[in-house]
Amino acid sequence: MLPRLFSFNGGVKPDPNKGDSTREPIARLPLPPQLVVPLHQHIGGTPRPLVGVGERVLRGQRVGGADGNVSSAVHAPTSGRVIAVESRLMPHASGLSAPAIVIEPDGEDRHVEREAFDWHAASPGEVRDFLRDAGVVGLGGAVFPSHLKLNPGKAGHTDTLVLNGAECEPFITCDDMLMRTEPEGILRGALIMKKMLAARQVLVGIEDNKPEAAAALKAAAAALGDTSLEVVVVPTRYPAGGAKQLIRVLTGIEVPHGSRSTDYGVQCFNVATSLAVFQALEQGEPLIRRIVTVAGNVERPRNFEVAIGTPIGFVFAHAGLKPDTDKLIMGGPMMGMPLPGVDAPVVKATNCLLASSAALFPPPEPELPCIRCGECARACPADLQPFELYWHSRSRNFGRAQEYHLFDCIECGCCAYVCPSHIPLVDYYRYAKSEIWARERDKDAADSARERFEFRNWRAEREKEEKAARLAARSAAKPAAAPAATDGAAPTADAAVDPKKALIEAAMARAKAQKEAVAAKNTAEPDAAQQAQIDEADARRARAAATPDSERTE
Ligand code: SF4
Numbered sequence: 001m002l003p004r005l006f007s008f009n010g011g012v013k014p015d016p017n018k019g020d021s022t023r024e025p026i027a028r029l030p031l032p033p034q035l036v037v038p039l040h041q042h043i044g045g046t047p048r049p050l051v052g053v054g055e056r057v058l059r060g061q062r063v064g065g066a067d068g069n070v071s072s073a074v075h076a077p078t079s080g081r082v083i084a085v086e087s088r089l090m091p092h093a094s095g096l097s098a099p100a101i102v103i104e105p106d107g108e109d110r111h112v113e114r115e116a117f118d119w120h121a122a123s124p125g126e127v128r129d130f131l132r133d134a135g136v137v138g139l140g141g142a143v144f145p146s147h148l149k150l151n152p153g154k155a156g157h158t159d160t161l162v163l164n165g166a167e168c169e170p171f172i173t174c175d176d177m178l179m180r181t182e183p184e185g186i187l188r189g190a191l192i193m194k195k196m197l198a199a200r201q202v203l204v205g206i207e208d209n210k211p212e213a214a215a216a217l218k219a220a221a222a223a224l225g226d227t228s229l230e231v232v233v234v235p236t237r238y239p240a241g242g243a244k245q246l247i248r249v250l251t252g253i254e255v256p257h258g259s260r261s262t263d264y265g266v267q268c269f270n271v272a273t274s275l276a277v278f279q280a281l282e283q284g285e286p287l288i289r290r291i292v293t294v295a296g297n298v299e300r301p302r303n304f305e306v307a308i309g310t311p312i313g314f315v316f317a318h319a320g321l322k323p324d325t326d327k328l329i330m331g332g333p334m335m336g337m338p339l340p341g342v343d344a345p346v347v348k349a350t351n352c353l354l355a356s357s358a359a360l361f362p363p364p365e366p367e368l369p370c371i372r373c374g375e376c377a378r379a380c381p382a383d384l385q386p387f388e389l390y391w392h393s394r395s396r397n398f399g400r401a402q403e404y405h406l407f408d409c410i411e412c413g414c415c416a417y418v419c420p421s422h423i424p425l426v427d428y429y430r431y432a433k434s435e436i437w438a439r440e441r442d443k444d445a446a447d448s449a450r451e452r453f454e455f456r457n458w459r460a461e462r463e464k465e466e467k468a469a470r471l472a473a474r475s476a477a478k479p480a481a482a483p484a485a486t487d488g489a490a491p492t493a494d495a496a497v498d499p500k501k502a503l504i505e506a507a508m509a510r511a512k513a514q515k516e517a518v519a520a521k522n523t524a525e526p527d528a529a530q531q532a533q534i535d536e537a538d539a540r541r542a543r544a545a546a547t548p549d550s551e552r553t554e
């Protein structure tokens with residue numbers, strides 16, 4: 001029986017442009033002369049480097065250790081020598097650099113000892129730790145550490161595991177080709193995750209423009225004979241591959257603004273992530289390679305299996321970058337971001353490298369004022385009001401933008417795609433999000449500085465009090481000395497109670513005694529010797545007064 005399908009609001013139908021890169025099977029790209037492995041390739045903390053310059057590493061060796069639980073490890077993609085641990089250009093529109101391990105391959109591709117992990121016998125926490133240390137993160141683009149999503153939480157179980165094979169964005173075909181070539185590994189990974197989440201069923205969603213992939217997965221599911229696995233073909237409509245949209249289509253569950261699908265018993269993983277889980281646990285292979293679609297303005301569009309850290313220019317060179325290329329994009333034409341240069345490396349998030357030209361993507365038409373036509377709202381699959389988000393982002397009224405659920409925007413680009421005023425709406429949303437994050441970072445930094453300042457003051461105050469208490473205790477331990485020091489002054493009743501006050505009173509008494517001694521000395525009559533000295537000084541002053549200035553020698 002065909003499963004009942006649901007529909008999500010909005011969406012668009014751009015030209016898929018997927019045919020060129022699926023004509024040839026996946027090719028394994030050779031290793032480049034140098035691999036740049038960024039330490040931070042996922043959501044969460046930056047791993048700490050575990051190797052130094054000059055060290056020899058093996059393929060699959062951990063070179064960056066996860067920074068706490070919300071993080072993920074990174075590994076050497078091949079054997080070789082670490083030639084630098086330094087900041088390198090990252091594949092990000094900002095053009096910023098970040099710490100990376102730079103490895104010179106030795107050509108031997110020697111592997112660390114590989115061992116399957118006995119996940120059946122291990123506790124769920126141990127399996128999650130293993131996946132964290134194997135560097136498994138979401139490969140659909142979000143790069144969220146997978147081990148964190150494989151926790152059923154307080155409920156102890158999840159109803160449905162959704163495997164996302166929709167791959168709705170134009171040009172991108174890496175998941176399509178992976179499903180055709182590795183259907184069994186993908187489904188075995190899904191069954192492992194199903195067990196970890198104690199889920200009832202697994203639904204694999206594939207758009208109907210990938211018939212070969214759907215057939216391969218259906219055949220693999222039949223061979224596995226697990227009736228809880230179901231491969232479901234869904235209508236092609238962008239962005240059916242958005243997690244909330246695919247969940248809606250497959251289960252009918254509408255995840256409201258600000259909520260997570262797990263609140264409704266559904267967890268979603270990309271098909272490539274599922275294969276990575278299988279390879280890590282069953283084959284002991286950490287995440288060191290991925291499939292990358294190379295398409296657009298290239299001579300030989302194709303999918304390549306690429307070692308993480310391979311320079312993007314090296315990948316494009318194998319696909320034959322055409323000379324009239326004017327822009328390089330990581331991702332697809334709807335959600336991708338422009339690349340700052342060909343030296344940036346392929347990372348775990350690199351699903352597609354797209355070369356753009358004026359012929360392929362004509363320059364955008366000039367931006368016109370918003371006419372409030374509402375087309376953007378009709379196209380929004382997240383049921384947002386894009387023109388409101390635009391107004392508030394543009395006027396830097398970020399609080400209002402958040403009230404309109406800015407962070408529920410998945411940056412799919414449907415609104416900008418239909419906007420008759422050619423407003424680059426997503427650019428405004430990205431700007432607003434980055435400003436809000438920057439403000440939060442600044443606020444966190446200011447809060448930390450204030451806490452440090454308050455702590456320092458509290459510590460200084462405490463040290464002062466401890467010192468006073470120590471002195472008081474010492475004074476109390478010498479009761480006989482007290483009368484002499486205070487010139488007979490007895491401590492007051494208060495001082496007897498308060499050691500600090502006793503100390504102050506003792507100090508004041510000592511100062512008073514010293515002052516009185518000096519005054520007594522000054523008023524006492526001189527003895528005979530002192531009187532003789534005084535007389536002689538007087539006589540000297542009298543002689544000096546009688547001598548002319550020019551004769552003085554003093
Ligand atoms: S589609 Fe463009 S012009 Fe129309 S309301 Fe949205 S932002 Fe304004």
Ligand code: SF4
Nearest residue numbers: 380409410412413415
């Ligand atoms: S980019 Fe954001 S606002 Fe625009 S259609 Fe997509 S989800 Fe809606």
